[in-house]
Amino acid sequence: MDIQLFNTSFDDIIRLNLSEGPHTNIFEPKFEARRQIAQLRETLVNVYRGEKSLLAMQQMCRCLAFTASNMIDVEEEEEALPFLRQAYTLVGHCIREELLDSIGDVEPTSMDTINTETKAGNVSPQAENQFACSVEYMQVLNALGYYYSLSSGENAKAVLELAERVYTAWDHWFREQSPTFALEDLTITEDGKLVLPETADTQHRQQQLRRFEMEDAFITTLFFLAQVSGALGQPMARCCHLTVYRQLLMRKEFSPVTWAESTFQLASYYAQMNAFGKAYHCLLAGQRIMPTEDPAFHKEKTIGKVALAFGHFYVSVLAHYGALFSRHSNKGERAIVAADQPTAKALETETYWVDFPDVAPATPWPPVLNFEQARDTFKEGIKWLQEAATVYPFEEQCTTYMDIQRTISQLYAALSHFETDRRRSIAIVQRQIALTEGLPSQLSFNAYPTDYRQLLLDLGMLHNDLIELRKQQRRQPFENETPLKDGAYNKLVQRTFQYFHQFCETWRDPRTSVLPDILPEEDRVAFFSALIHLAQTQLHFYAPCPNGRVR
CATH class of the missing domain: 1.20.58 (Methane Monooxygenase Hydroxylase; Chain G, domain 1)
Known part of the structure; x- marks a missing residue:
């Protein structure tokens, strides 16, 4: 089938599948997408019957993998399994460049065979044949990982890690080709469509399209891998960071508010490992994308979340250096700097870190070594938290408001580590008390028992x-x-x-x-x-x- 015609039809079906349905049947677009993909598969069968080609087989692989994922989306896992097994069979023939008699009734591979081969990595695109069918192979593995994630996290992780290895090998090979393109070289519209330069020759356009399709498959791999790793209780920051980075560049299922929230979560994670420079970089990236001026969004969804994220960041910074100051201040500032060593997790981030575009690169955060520096950090934190308190007033968002007051109290507590004057230390505690002392009388215990008790404690x-x-x-x-x-x-x-x-x-x-x-x-x-x-x-x-x- 003509490449451009297929890509247009396939992309339209994907967009339909991702759209929101009416409240009476939220899955309506997915069922319509399934009907349309079935028609596209039938068209491919007829095209292949007229003229056998690897291209039609590859296109059928994409359709089968999509159909399986579509069924899993609506909790029809068992119905999806035959399509997955057929897709795996077909992609193997594509990699080996073996034309079949028909692509309409492909013999499905058994799950035992799929498990064995994916664990061993026996069926995989190679540089010898220019990594043919890499996109289709990754799409099939992504669908398999999605299916396994419902029952076996370990199996899902193994399949998705295989997909990542395929991408890594392909990427290393592709960068040595001429012409070659990185993701950052592509022009992608706000709705996630690749814009090919009209003046470029066919080879340039094909190479850009190939990079785009591989990145599109890889972002799905990373997304599923992050979910599976999280469910298994394993580190997921690397996958999350790379997913968010690619999501911004490719505008794949992109929502500015959701994307900014993801960077704030990353910032919180990096702050926990004391990688404050990286955390601050993520905050700036989220702040830049968050539509704070858009009247279509409520302040608590935009401005409030930005303020809270920055406020919590400064609490983390001050608490970390306050603890170091308490332990080492008697030995001088050099002792504090010497004790402020990166954790093993923080060092691990260097293996995958990429800066977000249009934001100053991440740099090491300057240490807080004395009261003057601590006071400056405190002022920044209190500014953000007080702004958050205006967005979440007690009368409208009482629990969030109380959390903000507790966070401000934590900021004061962190500042107190640097305070050597007892009178000012007393004043700090009195200020902490004043933040929440009047709240219990305004709160109903029956409505908020946990918060009421926490305030008293x-x-x-x-x-x-x-x-x-x-x-x-x-x-x-x-x-x-x-x-x-x-x-x-x-x-x-x-x-x-x-x-x-x-x-x-x-x-x-x-x-x-x-x-x-x-x-x-x-x-x-x-x-x-x-x-x-x-x-x-x-x-x-x-x-x-x-x-x-x-x-």
């Missing part, structure tokens, strides 16, 4: 920290410090006691006023921890004589 712990600082101040006051008097100090202890007491009381039955004999298993650690804090808090009360502490 957080406030109790913060008051505990304040008690420790005030006790130190009372024992050894510095110049210009004014320690709390006995009455004010005991009021602070009493307030701390009340928060832990309120926390425990939330398990009391409101009708009988009785605590249950047996708490739910998931509540026991928190409840008994609070009881311990209750007991410890009572020891902080000041009394002129020991008997006065008994209450």
Whole structure:
């Protein structure tokens, strides 16, 4: 079948398959796409009957692999299996350049044979025949990986890793050809269509098309591989990063908001491994793509998510260097720098890292070594988090608002590691308390029991920290410090006691006023921890004589 005619028909079917159906039947476009691909297969059978060709066999491979994936999408895995087995048989003949008598009734390969051959990699395109059928082979392997992912993650991972090896071998070979093109050299429209230069000769156009088709197959491989690795509890950052990178360049199933959210998730992952330069690069890429000025999107879906992502990033930076400062500041700044070594996971990212386009390249993040630098980092973080709080007001998004206040509290806590002045340390804790102290009275326990309890526990712990600082101040006051008097100090202890007491009381039955004999298993650690804090808090009360502490 004519290449351009087939590609146009096939691409239209793919776009139809990806479109959203009506709420009455969301799968309607997929069933229509299946009907159309069946017609296209029938056309190929007739074309092949008139003139046998490897081209028609390759085109049939694509149709069979698509049909199988389409059926898996609508939970018809068993119906998809015969098409998968036929596609595998046919692609093997294509690779070996063996013309069949007919492509309408291909003998399906058994699953045992497919498992054996894919694990061994026996059937695979080679450089000797210019990697013929690489696109079709990867599409078949992707469909197989999709099928296996529903029942056997290990089998799916093995098949998809084979597809990646095929791409890697092909890519190495293709870069040595003339002319050759990288993905970055292609011109792709916003709706994901390849634009071929009209003035280029046939060979240039064919090479660009081949690169585009291989990248299109490979992005599917990476996407499935990331999902399978995640389900198996294995690292998936490499696959996610390369998927997101290619998704941006190819505009494949591209949504600006979803894409930006993916980069924010990557940023969070890199920040966890202290690769802050890479995390910040991902944040900038997501910020650039996020349609913050588009009135079609609500602020909480765009501006709010950008602000939260940056806010959490600065909390991670300050917390990391705050911990290092606490441990090594007495040895000087050089000791902090020496202790700030990249983790094994961070070093591993160098093997696959690529910078996102139109954003400054990722560079090492400057270390935070003193209070002045920590204060600058704090200011950046608080700016973003306060912006997020305006997007998610308590009246409309109470749980998100409370999470933001807790995050701001964490930012203050991270800053306190760098603080050597006890008065300012006390002021920091007081500021943390002020962030959430008024929230429990505005929140319904029946509607938000988990959040209500967490607020009480957080406030109790913060008051505990304040008690420790005030006790130190009372024992050894510095110049210009004014320690709390006995009455004010005991009021602070009493307030701390009340928060832990309120926390425990939330398990009391409101009708009988009785605590249950047996708490739910998931509540026991928190409840008994609070009881311990209750007991410890009572020891902080000041009394002129020991008997006065008994209450």
